[in-house]
Amino acid sequence: MDGRVALVTGANRGIGLEVCRQLADLGLRVILTARDPAQGEAAARQLQRDGSDVAFWPLDVTDPATVAAAQAFVEERYSRLDVLVNNAAIYPDGDRSVFDVPLETMEETLRVNFYGPLLLCRAFAPSMRRRRYGRIVNVSSNAGQLSTMGAGTPAYAISKAALNALTRIVAAEVGGHVKVNAVCPGWVRTEMGGPGAPRSVAEGADTIVWLAMLPDFGPSGGFFRDRQPIPW
Structure with a gap:
């Protein structure tokens, strides 16, 4: 892939780990x-044993200092970033009512699920625009679709709707050479999705990887599931 470099957040397990693979x-x-160095290093070693060119870097997406450190690491070691996958997310509120979820839970969810991707986009999208190449994939959810949104999971749903809005705005600002899209991976058998989910992690990662590898004529500013556009 011509030495292309990808960074994946929240990648020590589940969909993020499979996207790295x-x-x-x-x-x-x-x-x-x-965020956890021990878990991240163990995950990277697992892929390295399989022959993958994978490096670990500690990153708390809610901490601007660690985002800046990751940016500096990428510039020093690789001099560029071609693919950014904003995968890190939390799902803390379950089916609670919007009237009952503590404000602290809403704030924490937005810090991880929305402000985190915003910080990463600010760190890496401008250099992608200057180089006239980049792929940004924001891992969203059908919970963030305004077209079907209802009651339940208010903190998670609102954070993913905000992430979808960020996708549209960043896509418009960086222009057509940098492809910025959101993806709903579906209900996947991960720690978040639970063992009863119908999709494997490989199936959940498929459209993310497809968007990360889009050709120059590929779409930007869209929302996708199973490699097909879906309503916002």
Whole structure:
């Protein structure tokens, strides 16, 4: 892949780890990031044993200092970032009513699910625009679709709706050479999705990786599931 470099947030397990695996299998140099250094290093070693070109870097997406450190690491070691996958997210509120969820829970969810991707986009999108190449994939959810939104999971749903809005705005600002899209991976058997989910992590990662590898004529500013556009 011509030495392309990808960074994936929240990648020590589940969909994020599988995205790292699939991107590495396609020949990219992958930076696996996670908030917990021990878990992140263990995940990276797991992929390295399989022959993947994967490096670990500690990253708390809610902390601007660690985002700046990740940006500096990428510039020093690779001199560029070609693919950014904003995967890190939390799902803290379940089916509680919007009237009952503590404000602190709403704030924490927005810090991870919305402000985190915003900080990462600010760190890396401008250089992608200057180089006239980049792929940004925001891992969203059908919970954030205004077209079908209802009661339940208010903190998570609002944060994902905000992430969808960020996707549209960043896509418009960076222009057509940088592809910025959101994706709903579906209900996946992860720690978040639970063992009863119908999709494997490989299935959940598929459209994310597809968007990360879009050709120059590919779409931007869209919302996708199973490689097909879906309503906002």
